[in-house]
Amino acid sequence: MIKIREMFKIIKKIIMEKPKKLLLVGGGHAHIFLIKQFALKPIPGVDLFLVSDSNYQYYSGMAAGYVEGIYGLEEISFDLRKMCRHSGVEFIKGRVTGIDAQNRCVTLESDEIVPFDILSLDTGSDMAGGNVQGVVEFAWCIKPLGNLIALRKNFIGLTAYESQVVIAGAGAAGIEMAFALKALSDIMKKNIEITLAHSGNLILKGYHENVREKTMRKLNRDKIKVLSNHKISSILEKDIFMESGKQINYDFLIWAAGPKANPLYKSSGFSVDKDGYMIVNSYLQSVDYDFIFGAGDCISFSEFAYVKKVGVYAIREAPYLYGNLLRFIRNEGLQRYIPQKNYLAIISAGEKQAIMQYQGMAISGGMSYKLKGFIDCRFMKKFKFY
Secondary structure, three states, X not given: OXXXXXXXXXXXXXHHOOOEEEEEEOOOHHHHHHHHHHHHOOOOOEEEEEEEOOOEEEOHHHHHHHHHOOOOHHHHEEEHHHHHHHHOXXXXXXXXXXXXXXXXXXXXXXXXXXXXXXXXXXXXXXXXXXOOEOHHHHOEEOOXXXXXXXXXXXXXXXXXXXXEEEEEOOXXXXXXXXXXXHHHHHHOOOEEEEXXXXXXXXXXXXXXXHHHHHHHHHHHHOOOEEEOOOOEXXXXXXXXXXXXXXXXXXXXXXXXXXXXXXXXXXXXXXXXXXXXXXXXXXXXXXXXXXXXXXXXXXXXXXXXXXXXXXXXXXXXXXXXXXXXXHHHHOOOOOOXXXXXXXXXXXXXXXXXXXXXXXXXXXXEEHHHXXXXXXXXXXXXXXXXXX
């Protein structure tokens, strides 16, 4: 009899308690994982919300394949609104402009205030160099990835038979874009000259030397030019000016510079690293507030300086983020996440070729691309459930 009374007290307490509000900001890879988990296992006593400035999230690993024409838009995108509806998550479209941790709320660009009890952040990174004169007016930026739809359409429609295409940036994104556009121009049977211009002295900074060598060989075979040590100072219609004094002409300009921190975190008073990324501990918690978590490219670890802004880390962080959010809600001990130092990286090289890096090895060719395609398509199938 006592046990029955106690059980009724617990049930009454659950009913009377106000549900906790868990707010997800951003539709990045880690939050895609969370939304899928919430669909499979709803959390009693928790109301779930997602704020995103777009209805769709695009998978970066298949972006070059989309531009080249290998994948359709549906194959590389997640419909966040639809996923939320299937998961019991309330979708709020808007861009977060401020986080008030003291009062536990975020402010949207529309001035709407969204309160929370627990906050999870997965907003990704911005594109560096957006303040260079002329970028906004004349360049096609690859971020946010939704821009690729208009980029591809206009590339097909605007480039003449003979055109000069310049890609600013020689990291993985710029390299993949160069190979994708070369393959697309071949399909279009157009004589398009592609030039990669970047401020560094090495392409693919952070990759192994043998990967850079294989990539340079493929760039040379495809007759894609590389201008190293040329930082762009300003852009006019059809003309690019470098700090070195060099000037080059273009018909189509793509901006694929590296990542830059979202200013949201610094302006909201969070502890950030030297580049402006929110600092988290090994439990994926903000070092300032234990009820705020983060994952993906928007964070920087207080302990693990070797972690790079690549999608593999966001995907590996996702189960720990989900588990620690549940543990925090239940007042249980959190699980420590230790990022791996070695990971598989595969760069799409156009025409269903790829260059693969793992632990110092570099393998190029069709088999590398088949492996990449298998991994990418498996990821999409795993988390698409609508």
